[in-house]
Amino acid sequence: MNIHSEASAPIDRRRNILDAALAVFAEQGYAATPVPPIAERAGVGVGTIYRYFPDKQSLVNEVFRETKARLGSWLLDGLDLSAEPWPLYCAFWERLTSFAREQPEAFRFLELQDHRPYLDEASRRTERAVLEPIRTAIERFRQAGLVRTGMQGPVIVALVWGAVVGIFKYDDGQYYRLLDSDLDAARDALWRALTATEPPGPPLQGVST
Amino acid sequence: MNIHSEASAPIDRRRNILDAALAVFAEQGYAATPVPPIAERAGVGVGTIYRYFPDKQSLVNEVFRETKARLGSWLLDGLDLSAEPWPLYCAFWERLTSFAREQPEAFRFLELQDHRPYLDEASRRTERAVLEPIRTAIERFRQAGLVRTGMQGPVIVALVWGAVVGIFKYDDGQYYRLLDSDLDAARDALWRALTATEPPGPPLQGVST
Amino acid sequence: MNIHSEASAPIDRRRNILDAALAVFAEQGYAATPVPPIAERAGVGVGTIYRYFPDKQSLVNEVFRETKARLGSWLLDGLDLSAEPWPLYCAFWERLTSFAREQPEAFRFLELQDHRPYLDEASRRTERAVLEPIRTAIERFRQAGLVRTGMQGPVIVALVWGAVVGIFKYDDGQYYRLLDSDLDAARDALWRALTATEPPGPPLQGVST
Amino acid sequence: MNIHSEASAPIDRRRNILDAALAVFAEQGYAATPVPPIAERAGVGVGTIYRYFPDKQSLVNEVFRETKARLGSWLLDGLDLSAEPWPLYCAFWERLTSFAREQPEAFRFLELQDHRPYLDEASRRTERAVLEPIRTAIERFRQAGLVRTGMQGPVIVALVWGAVVGIFKYDDGQYYRLLDSDLDAARDALWRALTATEPPGPPLQGVST
DNA sequence: TATGAATGAGTTTTCATTCAT
DNA sequence: CATGAATGAAAACTCATTCAT
Numbered sequence: 001m002n003i004h005s006e007a008s009a010p011i012d013r014r015r016n017i018l019d020a021a022l023a024v025f026a027e028q029g030y031a032a033t034p035v036p037p038i039a040e041r042a043g044v045g046v047g048t049i050y051r052y053f054p055d056k057q058s059l060v061n062e063v064f065r066e067t068k069a070r071l072g073s074w075l076l077d078g079l080d081l082s083a084e085p086w087p088l089y090c091a092f093w094e095r096l097t098s099f100a101r102e103q104p105e106a107f108r109f110l111e112l113q114d115h116r117p118y119l120d121e122a123s124r125r126t127e128r129a130v131l132e133p134i135r136t137a138i139e140r141f142r143q144a145g146l147v148r149t150g151m152q153g154p155v156i157v158a159l160v161w162g163a164v165v166g167i168f169k170y171d172d173g174q175y176y177r178l179l180d181s182d183l184d185a186a187r188d189a190l191w192r193a194l195t196a197t198e199p200p201g202p203p204l205q206g207v208s209t
Numbered sequence: 210m211n212i213h214s215e216a217s218a219p220i221d222r223r224r225n226i227l228d229a230a231l232a233v234f235a236e237q238g239y240a241a242t243p244v245p246p247i248a249e250r251a252g253v254g255v256g257t258i259y260r261y262f263p264d265k266q267s268l269v270n271e272v273f274r275e276t277k278a279r280l281g282s283w284l285l286d287g288l289d290l291s292a293e294p295w296p297l298y299c300a301f302w303e304r305l306t307s308f309a310r311e312q313p314e315a316f317r318f319l320e321l322q323d324h325r326p327y328l329d330e331a332s333r334r335t336e337r338a339v340l341e342p343i344r345t346a347i348e349r350f351r352q353a354g355l356v357r358t359g360m361q362g363p364v365i366v367a368l369v370w371g372a373v374v375g376i377f378k379y380d381d382g383q384y385y386r387l388l389d390s391d392l393d394a395a396r397d398a399l400w401r402a403l404t405a406t407e408p409p410g411p412p413l414q415g416v417s418t
Numbered sequence: 419m420n421i422h423s424e425a426s427a428p429i430d431r432r433r434n435i436l437d438a439a440l441a442v443f444a445e446q447g448y449a450a451t452p453v454p455p456i457a458e459r460a461g462v463g464v465g466t467i468y469r470y471f472p473d474k475q476s477l478v479n480e481v482f483r484e485t486k487a488r489l490g491s492w493l494l495d496g497l498d499l500s501a502e503p504w505p506l507y508c509a510f511w512e513r514l515t516s517f518a519r520e521q522p523e524a525f526r527f528l529e530l531q532d533h534r535p536y537l538d539e540a541s542r543r544t545e546r547a548v549l550e551p552i553r554t555a556i557e558r559f560r561q562a563g564l565v566r567t568g569m570q571g572p573v574i575v576a577l578v579w580g581a582v583v584g585i586f587k588y589d590d591g592q593y594y595r596l597l598d599s600d601l602d603a604a605r606d607a608l609w610r611a612l613t614a615t616e617p618p619g620p621p622l623q624g625v626s627t
Numbered sequence: 628m629n630i631h632s633e634a635s636a637p638i639d640r641r642r643n644i645l646d647a648a649l650a651v652f653a654e655q656g657y658a659a660t661p662v663p664p665i666a667e668r669a670g671v672g673v674g675t676i677y678r679y680f681p682d683k684q685s686l687v688n689e690v691f692r693e694t695k696a697r698l699g700s701w702l703l704d705g706l707d708l709s710a711e712p713w714p715l716y717c718a719f720w721e722r723l724t725s726f727a728r729e730q731p732e733a734f735r736f737l738e739l740q741d742h743r744p745y746l747d748e749a750s751r752r753t754e755r756a757v758l759e760p761i762r763t764a765i766e767r768f769r770q771a772g773l774v775r776t777g778m779q780g781p782v783i784v785a786l787v788w789g790a791v792v793g794i795f796k797y798d799d800g801q802y803y804r805l806l807d808s809d810l811d812a813a814r815d816a817l818w819r820a821l822t823a824t825e826p827p828g829p830p831l832q833g834v835s836t
Numbered sequence: 837t838a839t840g841a842a843t844g845a846g847t848t849t850t851c852a853t854t855c856a857t
Numbered sequence: 858c859a860t861g862a863a864t865g866a867a868a869a870c871t872c873a874t875t876c877a878t
Contacts, residue, residue: 446744447744448659449656449657449659532739532740535655535656567812567816568809569809576793576796577794577813577816580790580793580794584787584790585782585786596782599777600777603778604782604786607786608786616823
């Protein structure tokens, strides 16, 4: 018998607080969100939040780092960076768009808000680190001549990432709903943008774990 | 000529307030910005702000509409939407990137922040209206077969616009400074993305006024 | 006509806040006193206190410095430190005891409470400075052989001052009320303590201004 | 010998809590001291404190009573109140000053802080009781004509006690360190104050147990 | 009309006390 | 019986808005 049988729900208050904070920060923004709604959504007392985080700013920074790291895992865990360009690109694209679709709060919080006013150094480090492997891979492809554009590697990533953010932002859930065909077309279009070649076709299986 | 002689500096308090508000909102965000810093930057008393705007939220909405409209003018005024695709695209690209470079506060405020928590209906209308002519033009090109991608017209605009925001956001002024060559390469790359053809060459002169 | 006719009561909110704070701090102590009671007693809103003092600790420090300085003036203003020992001693005694009697809040706050936990450097400087002239005068007398005790000058002052605090503290207004005869006897007794001579008699007039 | 062998350390939690509370109250004052630091210093959990004391105020009152009683014992246990005045005075003086020196926390807590805001009736009774034997002895001497001053007996005690507090308070450990000669001189000076006679000489041995 | 000091509702944060373990 | 995580009432402090000047 371990400390918790599978049946008993172990209450992880820190987890609940972080999740609740992400949800309300995504909705209202950090500065516009008072602490009590976070506590209520987390199912804890207000004071409890201050047992886990020294202040509101530390909380938002932890939310940022955690969520950014989660995005990093989502994009990269098990991704074979040595794969061929097109399968690798497709795998990355799939992960990127599925994150936006399946983790809308995380996506909205991370990508649609301006964090500079409160981000601390640790968070900025995390931010820079997350896409580093992708940037490196792109840079490798670029130097191998597989990427036919004059942009620096990181700029390429920023462009693709920004394009994805742009189209998901346009999907406001009310005036426009993104179609799967939009996403596929965007994927192929950006491939052309980067490689100056036609997309080879449907992505091969087995690139990601 | 207006009624003021050149010697008397015509103090346009409303103007100053709007400019000051844009500046501090761009820097700190709406919710994190108290009113007094706006007043100070505008060179007026706090009370004065409430003579021109009923409350802080009305102010930020007016800032939003004004700035969005300014962006619209910057992009569209004198732009010949009936021009050939490539020159039109180049002209639009030039306007877009020059706005980001020359009006960094406006760009940061409009594009890097999440306005949903406070935007009123009038502002949302303005937002939708600004890019409408562009969307219409794209749609026209698309239906004429000049745009070879399966995306809906507005999604194309969102993708290009998002890509531009993405690369300018990556230019944080500290870890990376965007090069002109990055911008030119991005322009050509996105042209390939949309048309599935090589960019025809340097943009022709005379497309925009 | 100056800015305020004598008839109109010019409201000095800072003054009111300091007075109110002294009153409630004297009664409850600094740490046990919330801000609202101070505001109420001062006849101002809570927020107003924070317009005049950055925080509660700054307020109590200012109260301390002001009150200490007031005590210093009460004891020393116009006191002829070059007077003969006995008249000077009597004048000082008179000022000391009248301060305790006429400014009971100031006396209780300054002398019956432990300020170390919150006193800042400026306040500590003020504290050290206030009795300095008296200490200097005593030292002069001591070196002239007029004070017949082996204590250091400042210790003499501390002893006399402590004795006065002790007897006023014993006067709790309920179980014991200090008599004038107690005070006169204490004055003469302490004179004997310091000089090893009998007190010469009733104090001469005209020592203080 | 008690029931515990020397090997097993008998943990007296109540004792530890009282000692810890005295230490932190002496340092920070009652109102400014949270409960957790007391628990930590006592080596117990916070909850444990509430098993021994109903609330924080009861704790501070018990600390007060205990410490006051300890002071009473220190001053009086084995003191021969029927001794001759000068030896008795010297013995008392020795106990008083040694308490201030050897129990600085107790001294600081009892004498340098204002307990009125939280003291309950039982504590006030204890306070009054402790010095009662001394006051009675003084009163006896006074009525026997051995004390030559017009002060009431309790006022005499208050003056001496206040003088001692005054000089020890002046010894802040930083700007001034009390010398033994200061203390001896103060003892003799106060003897002159009370008796209008010269101190007879060095204190006889054997007055206190 | 313009101002900025004043305000109190609302925010962040603390802490005495409880109670499940 | 001892614990310390959890709590919410209360504290410190902020700030959008008002209004006397």
